[in-house]
Amino acid sequence: MEKIRISRQAKIKNFRRLIMSGTIVDVPGVLVGHAQNEETLTGCSVIMLEKPSVCGVDVRGSAPGTRETDLLDPVNLVSVVHAICLSGGSAYGLDAATGVMQYLEEQGIGLDVGFGVVPIVPAAVLFDLAVGDYRVRPDRQMGYEAVQAASSETVAQGNVGAGTGASVGKLNGFGNAMKSGLGTASVILPNGLVVGAIVAVNAVGHVVDPQSGTIIAGPRDEQGTIRDSMEIMRQRAFAPIPPGTNTTIAVVASNARLSKAEANKVAQMAHDGLARTIRPIHTMYDGDTIFAVATGEVETSVDLVGALSADVLAEAVIQAVKHAEEAGGLPSYRSYFQE
Template sequence: MKNLLTDIAGVRVGHAEDAKVASGATAVIFDSPAIAAIDIRGGGPGTREASLLDLASTQERVDAIALSGGSAFGIEAGAGVQAWLAEQGRGLNIRGALIPLVPGAILFDLLNDGDKAWGRFAPYRDLGYAAAVAAGDDFALGSVGAGFGATTATFKGGLGSASAVTSSGITVAAIVAVNAVGSATVGDGPWFWAAPFEVNGEFGNHGLPDKFTDDMLRMRIKGGPAASDRENTTIGAVVTDAMLTKPQAKRLAMIAHTGFARAIYPVHATTDGDVLFAAATGAKPIDPMAGLTELGMVAANVVARAIARGVYHATALPFAGAMPAWKDRFR
């Protein structure tokens, strides 16, 4: 176990970034099409092929998932991933026509001082393609891929991942790009809200404060109370090797989304775009009642851990006045 999304057999992850733009994209590639669903908790999401994942839609499987910065411009990252899959001969076969299916989601990182004067076309299609080319079993965390330009209310955001195994031997893992309007940490201290779920000191082993003060519980959001909460969004995917139907994958996404609330404070703001995909590779049977409930419970813990790890591993952008990284203040 690498404590990464790629602990799920048949799943690979790749990143690509543009340091000048201060943004990037992440590709989650399934070696075989995976059952997939989506749960959207934000009021202002930016998604690609979300309707494909609706339970009323006929198609059940997807070839990849694209995560990207760039707000609405970043939706094009999915086209880049799709182009790479097409070159590999991957996709839904309709009488000989192959159509790679790549849902995606974006976060807002357009005000992080990167150079967004990119000309006629934004770079995200090329970033998506490069991320797919780079996909492998190991991948970096922190200020990489879709989390390259991400921020939170108090520290630099980033991309995190974590994994776990249920008591029945089902593996579940998450990948999350953390660009929250709120904070992943408690007050002004080193403590992560996700501390109760930490495994092996994976984000500093600071635990929680001995007691919570009113100041720790006050609202901390980007730009202060007068700022728009549009400048955010946390996006990710939870993947399992369980054998799930599409409705069961939807339920997994819904339960696992609880991990956002365990790791970010406040979360799901009024015009937020928080999105979580769920996918299942179908390698192992699972009990549809107790087994699925436990899977969701563990998945929520894994999502919370991935969020904390994304902030813990992040590094500050090289701009004057840039949001500091957690490791700039704590160890």
């Protein structure tokens, strides 16, 4: 029995190592570009698609800031998108998607409507106004620069793009929060299926490594000790949190052949990755939103894609925290842990 137990543990470690080695651009046809203002601590990230691709969405948080999500309902007409924009800046940051549309239109990319093209660019935002200078938000120009920078090169992580001003652990007041960021991960199966994720982690709760059970970022007490958010909530001792001041936003992508309804199912299943790593998740103070893109090359099970999407998204959350650097007066994972 002992030999079997060790074998299973080894398989889990090997699987995680495979995920950790990749990024979302391992999915063929998926490009990523970032733009940020490192002084004011805000930015945006664009996931650009080399060809129009099926997309779904699932919004679980109660304070979302989104654009073009109704379009992704399977009952609605347009079934493909050309890019997705993830941005800081709260609702102001939705303006970044306009810059993405401008760039795509200049390239002749978009839905042909007979009078030019209309690029389809869904977007979601997170609240980072409490970090850096709240008067500076991602705008049309920043969105343009992000999509212009999109490539298949290795994706930068941490304090970049939509993760530039991200933070976690707000239940002891924002001054006792910790810096988070943007992370990505992927997995490649022998049959050619590739599943990847990219996420900007900006949760009200704490982040836990599901492999070890260790809280790696969260609310701190007066002594600087990282606390369990659920313990604080049970004690009813947490600081009031203004609505909409958090939100984790993500894209999961695969080269699977999926329908629009199946892509929505994948987005739904991918939220399990957030639930494994962020506690609590989907609160009244979060606007958690996940987009799911399928580029259509590999015939496979929607259940497999959904399950793997949850796996890689969980790993991307961990990478977002581990790559974050101290900023805006907030310590990061690296301030507490040495790997």
